[in-house]
């Protein structure tokens with residue numbers, strides 16, 4: 001828990017999560033339990049001696065590509081639809097306790113199909129947890145199919161076609177398309193055709209860009225993939241003209257502070273461009289990315305931002321409002337969530353901005 005006097009307010013604030021890899025919520029405890037249940041052997045290295053040694057190993061990540069092998073090894077214990085369901089349900093329960101009211105969660109189907117788990121097994125497990133969380137926790141949920149950029153583009157095309165032919169983008173199962181995994185040397189334009197197919201099918205699009213890759217990758221995602229959202233996007237600070245374009249197009253940038261620190265994309269939370277984005281009018285949300293690996297869930301990320309930047313109540317109102325406005329949900333749902341902000345923060349002061357700044 002953070003030391004800020006704003007902590008109770010941050011805890012109560014209705015939150016939207018837009019950048020969360022559901023496989024990245026696999027805790028070492030659940031990982032070891034599923035490994036035993038499903039008889040999946042783990043690497044015989046000291047890191048995998050126990051849940052606690054594994055957790056300690058996560059402190060040593062030095063880059064995205066250092067982390068990703070742990071991420072893919074971890075998810076190898078997910079075999080049955082019930083495993084996927086349990087994983088997602090545990091995330092939703094935690095998210096609910098953090099004040100998450102709307103969650104847009106990504107999953108990596110190719111990371112499962114390439115090891116022989118049918119796409120239908122993965123989707124049916126996640127889908128069951130989503131429907132339960134909507135009903136029992138009142139969370140609105142969007143499932144985003146994320147393509148793996150380190151695999152051949154043809155594999156992404158095959159995956160996208162399978163989802164499309166199952167009508168999953170039209171029957172409410174899936175609500176968007178994303179792009180993740182190793183960024184450097186896998187620029188967005190490689191996926192231009194599959195994104196063009198998604199656009200013509202009316203599917204919402206996002207892509208990881210500018211996490212480790214240069215600002216040119218962000219420009220490419222916007223210009224070649226026509227995304228309405230950028231995941232991470234911290235390198236946006238390297239181009240004033242692209243900042244202006246992102247502001248003008250109301251592209252939401254999904255920041256992940258604890259992830260950036262853990263993967264050494266920044267030295268400390270203070271270097272995440274929260275202040276820069278607020279000052280330039282960039283719409284952004286705060287997210288947890290792979291919370292089981294990066295040391296914190298959504299409220300922890302909010303607290304890290306508050307401890308680093310000492311934002312005012314009105315700045316938090318702007319962040320909360322932008323994250324609702326940038327959500328992929330209907331207008332009615334947005335209105336409902338906006339109303340809850342006023343319940344927590346009081347109605348927005350008219351005229352001069354409220355100047356309470358509490359660190």
Ligand SMILES: [Zn+2]
Pocket residue numbers: 019020021180208231289
């Ligand atoms: Zn991510």
